[in-house]
Amino acid sequence: MDGTHTRDDAIPDRLTLHVGDEERLFERARRRSTPTELVVSPVELHQRNVQRRLRGAELPTDAFRFVDPVAIGGRVLEAAGRSTAAVDRVDRLSLIRSVLEAAGSDDPPGLSLPPGASPGDPRRVEQLRADVESITNFHPERIAGWTDAATGLDGPIDDEAAEILDVGLGVERALRSRTADAVSETALLRRATRSITATDGSAWDDAYPAIERLTLLGLSSLSAPHTDLVHGLVAATPVEVHVHFREGTGEYLRRRVPDLLAVSDPGAEAFE
Amino acid sequence: MRAADRLALSAPIDAPDVPTVEIAAPTRRDEARSALAAAAALREEGVPVRDIAVVARDLDPYEEPLFRAALQYDVAPVFWTQFRVTRTRPYALVESVCEALSGDVADRETLLRPLELRWSPGGSGGAPTPSGSADSETPSGDWPIEPRAVHRTREALPDGPRPLPEWIESIESTEDADDRVRRFAEWLDAAPAPEPSSVASLLGEAVDGYADRGLPETKAADSPALLDTETDARAVVRVRTLVRQLRRKLADRLDAGTLERLWGDVAELVGEIATQRPGRREHSNARALDVFEANDVWALEVPYVIAVGLTAEEWPKPPRSVLPPEFREAVLRGEGTTGSLAPQPAWVGGRDRDQFVDALRAAGRCVVLTRHTRTPGGEDAARSPLLDHLDTRRVAEESRRRLVGADRGLPPELRAVVADEPRGTRGSPEGDRE
Structure with missing residues (x-):
């Protein structure tokens, strides 16, 4: 766990990637009247572990504001006066059930069922939708990348991979037509990302005026929605972003980040 | 590379x-x-x-x-x-109350299940006492009803499903039936059709009753480390949250017309919410x-x-x-x-x-x-x-x-x-x- 961090040409200036090395955070613990650093960790108990370490070392936590990634999207949209209503998983499953039932009727809404899925199996369909979202963030360039990846596979896996994409996009589209709210909390994060880039960063500034640095901690993966948020932040705001991968997967993920960032217009989606 | x-x-x-x-x-x-x-x-x-x-x-x-x-x-x-609230007694109590209210009739097991799970009247006093039945008839004012008394009542009651008013009559005319069981059945019978507010208040009352009188029973029987008490107390907190979520969700579903005003549908929704929202047992x-x-x-x-x-x-x-x-x-x-x-x-x-x-x-x-x-x-x-x-x-x-x-x-x-x-x-x- 030595100080392995990267600043190469493919990585934007204000993005620093670490493998492990969380102790760096403790060096920045100091008294502040307002927090200047957002500390973001996807696992709920990890925030508690960091706070426990800070307390144990008798370090002040004033400089940090601990949040989960979803809360960031909500706050940015709220500050912009936009709706933050999102369908939760319980309701999403029930909406999917009705989408599937409609698809089984005489009037199919252009939705083919994935292999092994039946109208009684909304969880599997939701899993496909969530996987497509986490891998592509519904970004047009990544959707094209998925299609390329599928085409490169042997049959019949090529068709299966292509069909999974169709189902994922089809369900997402069908869900959007059935609710005025955001389909998921991830959709809020995507909206927030677009809002940050479209306003040249002022949407971020309205939500987090005092924040100078965002630290993502304890990652075992970097989903497309999180990648695009990070991308949008370093492109449109002066915020310094530090990503700390976990040690077992960090080297791999660090090498993949330049390609993950190589999409234009982060937060853009394939739906009009 | x-x-x-x-x-x-x-x-x-x-x-x-x-x-x-x-x-x-x-x-x-x-x-x-x-x-x-x-x-x-x-x-x-x-x-x-x-x-x-x-x-x-x-x-x-x-x-x-x-x-x-x-x-x-x-x-x-x-x-x-991951705290599995569905495996806890307060959750089972809420579920059993919904089930006892589901449908037009209940069998004797379904009717008595909430009492086995230590149903007790919420608040400080007893369940609503309808006119004509005096409190003095109650052999014991203690809640929850002891498991033995619930068992005795079940043995004494007739088999087969019947509507709540018939159960009340049946309990009244059965010598060995505990009068507290009648009060419980009357509480069930007085339940209105499920609306968001009535569901929240009825189930909330059941949870409060448990917190006041069921939880102390767990504590009394627990080992010195009080592990079961901790689980039970956390479950009460989680089930209270669940009842609040249920109120909101029920309102949404009724508005959208995807759910009917039936206790059976409410029971299903309770299960849906509980299995989707894992909480953590945080305790130091x-x-x-x-x-x-x-x-x-x-x-x-x-x-x-x-x-x-x-x-x-x-x-x-x-x-x-x-x-x-x-x-x-x-x-x-x-x-x-x-x-x-x-x-x-x-x-x-x-x-x-x-x-x-x-x-x-x-x-x-x-x-x-x-x-x-x-x-x-x-x-x-x-x-x-x-x-x-x-x-x-x-x-x-x-x-x-x-x-x-x-x-x-x-x-x-x-x-x-x-x-x-x-x-x-x-x-x-x-x-x-x-």
Whole structure:
């Protein structure tokens, strides 16, 4: 766990990637009247572990504001006066059930069922939708990348991979037509990302005026929605972003980040 | 370069700076006993209990054997685990009330089920007493009704389903039926059709009744560590939240016309909400041994970490994915335009690898790694390939037996670590340091 961090040409200036090395955070613990650093960790108990370490070392936590990634999207949209209503998983499953039932009727809404899925199996369909979202963030360039990846596979896996994409996009589209709210909390994060880039960063500034640095901690993966948020932040705001991968997967993920960032217009989606 | 990317997910793991001790036991139960015996023996050597943590990749198969072993070695464990509210009594109570109200008729088991789950009238007094029946008829004002009295009433009541008003009559005309059962049946019968507010207040009353009178029963019967009481109290908090969520969700569903004003539909919605919203049992007890899932130990610092379940089948255990393996492999490789797709290292055990490393790094003094060598079906359980990254000190079977036996002797491999401890850093055996 030595100080392995990267600043190469493919990585934007204000993005620093670490493998492990969380102790760096403790060096920045100091008294502040307002927090200047957002500390973001996807696992709920990890925030508690960091706070426990800070307390144990008798370090002040004033400089940090601990949040989960979803809360960031909500706050940015709220500050912009936009709706933050999102369908939760319980309701999403029930909406999917009705989408599937409609698809089984005489009037199919252009939705083919994935292999092994039946109208009684909304969880599997939701899993496909969530996987497509986490891998592509519904970004047009990544959707094209998925299609390329599928085409490169042997049959019949090529068709299966292509069909999974169709189902994922089809369900997402069908869900959007059935609710005025955001389909998921991830959709809020995507909206927030677009809002940050479209306003040249002022949407971020309205939500987090005092924040100078965002630290993502304890990652075992970097989903497309999180990648695009990070991308949008370093492109449109002066915020310094530090990503700390976990040690077992960090080297791999660090090498993949330049390609993950190589999409234009982060937060853009394939739906009009 | 691309091949190297993929290989990075199986690259060597740096061994920790502290000794690693490996204990292999025949069965999972033996393994759990070995882990807890090691914790108990360390404590007897003066290591404070707060300086020891047990870590499992997945607590599900280990919670029960670890709990039993903890009782045997007189250690109070605290499981930091997904809190399964559906397995708790307050949840079962709410569910049973909905079920007793579902449909036009109820059978005697369904009717009495909430009483078995310690239904008690909410608030300070009794259930609404309709005109004509005086309180003095109640043989005992005590709630909840004793299990024996509920049992006696069930024996005395007729078989077969019937509507609530008939049950009330039947209870009144049955000599051996406890009058408190009648009051409960009247409370049920007075329930209005399910509207968001009425559902919230009726179920809220049931939860309040439980908190006031059911919970003390758990406490009275509990062991000194009060583990069941803790579970019960947390469940009350969770079920209260659940009732609030239910009110909102019911309103939405009724507006959308996707749900009818039927208690059966309410019961189903309760189940839907409860199984979708796992909470965590967050609890810190300075006298208890922390048992964590591996995903939660990232960035923790504990001198002695005991990691269980290091078999090839269980750690690593990549999650099942709905995506074809060939496609996942292509995304992991990320060649050409596929490089923009976000890969999940978990597909090939990456998260398990992270968690294994996290468990190693959490340890400040020593890591004990345990595994079992036989499945319940009697097949061989192979050693986890993650252990190949370490040069562990292996405990001989003879030493392991002594560890779990009556004299609880520390294996030489662990004794060496404890003996090596700088003087003056050991606390009292109870070790209430926080």
